[in-house]
Amino acid sequence: GLEFLFRKQCKFYDIPDAFICPSTYLMELAEKSGIKRERMFILNNFINANYDAQKTSSQKQEYFFYAGRLVKEKGLEYLIKAFAPIPHIKLRIAGDGCYWAELEKLVQRLNIQNVEFLGFKSGTELENEYQGAIAAILPSVCSEVFGLTLLEAFMHAKPVIASRIGGIPEVVEEGFNGLLVTPGCPDEITRAVLKLYEDKNLALKMGMHAGATFEKKFSPDAYFAKLMTIYNIVLGRKLDSEMQVSATNDINLNCDSFAYLWHDQKSL
Structure with a gap:
């Protein structure tokens, strides 16, 4: 069932910068369906802690x-x-x-x-x-x-x-x-x-x-701390990728300019 859903949604795989999986089990299913492991992060689910486990109870545990x-x-x-x-x-x-x-x-x-x-x-x-x-x-x-x-x-x-x-x-x-x-x-x-x-x-x-x-x-505290870590990692990758693209464009621009100047120099 889960593998079928992954395959059904495969056309969207290239859109997100990262995938968040609540367990290693789900991450492995996603990997089998074509998502690269380096694009995935494990982030366990959480529930709101509206109960104090430290408080004592007079109720017998039976x-x-x-x-x-x-x-x-x-x-x-x-x-x-x-x-x-x-x-x-x-x-x-x-x-x-x-x-x-x-x-x-x-x-x-x-x-x-x-x-x-x-x-x-x-x-x-x-x-x-x-x-x-x-x-x-x-x-x-x-x-x-x-x-x-x-x-x-x-x-x-x-x-x-x-x-x-x-x-x-x-x-x-x-x-x-x-x-x-x-x-x-x-x-x-x-x-x-x-x-x-x-x-x-x-x-x-x-x-x-x-x-x-x-x-x-x-x-909740553990969840959001890890979520912010994931955001920082993904944003860091995004910035690095954009800087590499920018540097490549600068190199291409400089090569084109050099070729143009070289052509003009030969014409003189």
């Missing part, structure tokens, strides 16, 4: 949390199946989408009691859900260019269990700020959930790293 669209490509069927063998651990799912009814049927068919659908959540309600979570989970089975849900979890200082696919491994560092699993593999999700559930100190440590990662790489 469940795992998914927030996002309820669609097939998010791999939610595998997430639900992962919680079937661990009935003592809760999963709360926030979001809306066309796959909701199918997921509820799956829960009923598997006779699972530890999965709860919350519907769409935002603002304070969403913050409260993150506060009470041990970790967030993103079980995507499609190639995510860059998961904004990951940043939302990091902003709340929560580790993330996520699929090893697309641009996700560029954000989630295995064992540091989260855990990576094979897409579409419920057993691996189950093991990752148990690892953090049974070692809350590890989950808290990874959460601290997640919050630090957000501040360093994905906050």
Whole structure:
């Protein structure tokens, strides 16, 4: 899908001075489609930090949390199946989408009691859900260019269990700020959930790293600082190119003038 879109837009490739990609994954796709790597810059997405991850919460952290669209490509069927063998651990799912009814049927068919659908959540309600979570989970089975849900979890200082696919491994560092699993593999999700559930100190440590990662790489300040650096590099290249063109024109003009004078000298 993404490669097709790149090829479809190839007639515009020569117009921009530079391309900004939110992940290395997308940059590599763009390169395969004909864009030269030297014209591309990686600039990660950001979200507004409207939450203080340092503030303490009296809410007990006792469940795992998914927030996002309820669609097939998010791999939610595998997430639900992962919680079937661990009935003592809760999963709360926030979001809306066309796959909701199918997921509820799956829960009923598997006779699972530890999965709860919350519907769409935002603002304070969403913050409260993150506060009470041990970790967030993103079980995507499609190639995510860059998961904004990951940043939302990091902003709340929560580790993330996520699929090893697309641009996700560029954000989630295995064992540091989260855990990576094979897409579409419920057993691996189950093991990752148990690892953090049974070692809350590890989950808290990874959460601290997640919050630090957000501040360093994905906050508005980090984004705009890097954006200005990119602008300066591109403008510098532009000025250098224009100076080279100007110098070439001067040389051509001087050569033409010399040829004209030489011709006049021979005529005398």
